[in-house]
Amino acid sequence: MNKTRIGIFGAGYIASVHADILGQDDRVELVGVADMVEANATRLATQVGNARTGTTLEELFRMDVDTVYITTPNTTHVEPVVAALGEGLNVFCEKPMATDLAGGERIREAALASTGVYNLGMNRRYAYTHDKLKSLIETGDLMPYSAQFKLNRGELLRPAWTADPSKTGGFLYETTIHQIDLLQYLFGSIATLRCAARSAISDAEFDDFSMLFTFESGVVATLSSSAHSGWSFPFERVEIYGRYATAATEELERVRYALDLDQTIHSEDYTHIPFAEKGGYVKEDRLFVDALVDGGTPPVGIDDAWALNLLLAAIYESARENKEIDFAQRVRAAIG
Numbered sequence: 001m002n003k004t005r006i007g008i009f010g011a012g013y014i015a016s017v018h019a020d021i022l023g024q025d026d027r028v029e030l031v032g033v034a035d036m037v038e039a040n041a042t043r044l045a046t047q048v049g050n051a052r053t054g055t056t057l058e059e060l061f062r063m064d065v066d067t068v069y070i071t072t073p074n075t076t077h078v079e080p081v082v083a084a085l086g087e088g089l090n091v092f093c094e095k096p097m098a099t100d101l102a103g104g105e106r107i108r109e110a111a112l113a114s115t116g117v118y119n120l121g122m123n124r125r126y127a128y129t130h131d132k133l134k135s136l137i138e139t140g141d142l143m144p145y146s147a148q149f150k151l152n153r154g155e156l157l158r159p160a161w162t163a164d165p166s167k168t169g170g171f172l173y174e175t176t177i178h179q180i181d182l183l184q185y186l187f188g189s190i191a192t193l194r195c196a197a198r199s200a201i202s203d204a205e206f207d208d209f210s211m212l213f214t215f216e217s218g219v220v221a222t223l224s225s226s227a228h229s230g231w232s233f234p235f236e237r238v239e240i241y242g243r244y245a246t247a248a249t250e251e252l253e254r255v256r257y258a259l260d261l262d263q264t265i266h267s268e269d270y271t272h273i274p275f276a277e278k279g280g281y282v283k284e285d286r287l288f289v290d291a292l293v294d295g296g297t298p299p300v301g302i303d304d305a306w307a308l309n310l311l312l313a314a315i316y317e318s319a320r321e322n323k324e325i326d327f328a329q330r331v332r333a334a335i336g
């Protein structure tokens with residue numbers, strides 16, 4: 001079997017999570033690692049065995065890779081992704097796709113012109129808690145009418161660049177993007193949105209957000225997100241309400257659901273499942289490699305990534321201009 005030859009660009013925290021997972025997939029050969037900090041590339045290459053090392057993307061390309069993982073900080077994704085797609089390589093890029101509309105558009109054009117496959121890393125879709133919600137909805141056991149989402153962050157100190165909007169693109173691109181992606185993944189197309197936001201403790205434009213969404217399906221949902229809550233629980237939660245029914249997640253650890261008034265309340269606890277598995281990283285990597293090997297569609301392909309990029313820009317616009325946005329119309333106009 002010809003193995004997929006993968007190179008990793010950006011050898012920090014999340015690169016090491018992916019490298020551990022990919023290293024256990026016998027369809028993959030981890031060929032090389034590049035990082036502007038040579039010691040980081042060397043450390044990760046040592047972790048995965050005998051990968052070659054470099055400090056630039058061009059060096060990685062010369063290692064005869066067919067696929068690259070882009071795992072550098074948020075505002076540095078567009079250039080390497082466009083360059084890799086231009087070489088006809090497959091790309092797995094960590095979130096976010098881009099931190100503005102122009103960057104997302106450049107990647108979309110590059111992906112449509114490339115023979116390579118583009119995939120955005122949105123692991124939360126495949127977290128055990130959210131997999132359970134998705135299957136309750138898809139089987140029809142839970143018909144969602146309304147929902148309340150929350151995703152906080154304790155601090156913006158580790159890694160240090162997460163406090164710097166010039167590196168993150170803003171808190172929604174850094175953290176809340178995970179649940180913003182889940183909204184359309186679980187409930188379908190958004191019709192309208194509104195966001196109120198403030199800057200409470202940082203120099204960033206905003207670090208507290210309250211959002212309201214309506215969906216074409218009729219679902220209505222709220223999402224609140226704070227960048228400075230500390231790490232006391234609860235900081236991550238999804239509650240979905242149906243007809244005398246509730247499904248609620250507790251962090252990425254548990255889900256509880258009751259599907260009618262006179263039925264048992266079910267509870268699933270994933271505490272003992274290893275972090276990379278219950279967090280959805282193992283599944284997102286497996287689905288991506290499946291698409292490369294089988295020629296299928298990747299889990300979060302270019303259309304989903306681009307629509308999510310459009311959504312994040314619309315939420316910031318709503319906060320800045322204090323207005324509701326007809327997002328369905330925005331999507332129609334962007335598709336042309």
Ligand SMILES: NC(=O)c1ccc[n+]([C@@H]2O[C@H](COP(=O)([O-])OP(=O)(O)OC[C@H]3O[C@@H](n4cnc5c(N)ncnc54)[C@H](O)[C@@H]3O)[C@@H](O)[C@H]2O)c1
Nearest residue numbers: 010011012013014035036037040071072073074094095159
């Ligand atoms: N899906 C998730 O749950 C998740 C979790 C953490 C991080 N991420 C994403 O992964 C990306 C990396 O985050 P991290 O926490 O691993 O950061 P990190 O700081 O731990 O690692 C980033 C690495 O990229 C290198 N780097 C920075 N700029 C570079 C450049 N221009 N060229 C080459 N190398 C460069 C740094 O030297 C560092 O080794 C970010 O986009 C982040 O949003 C996703």
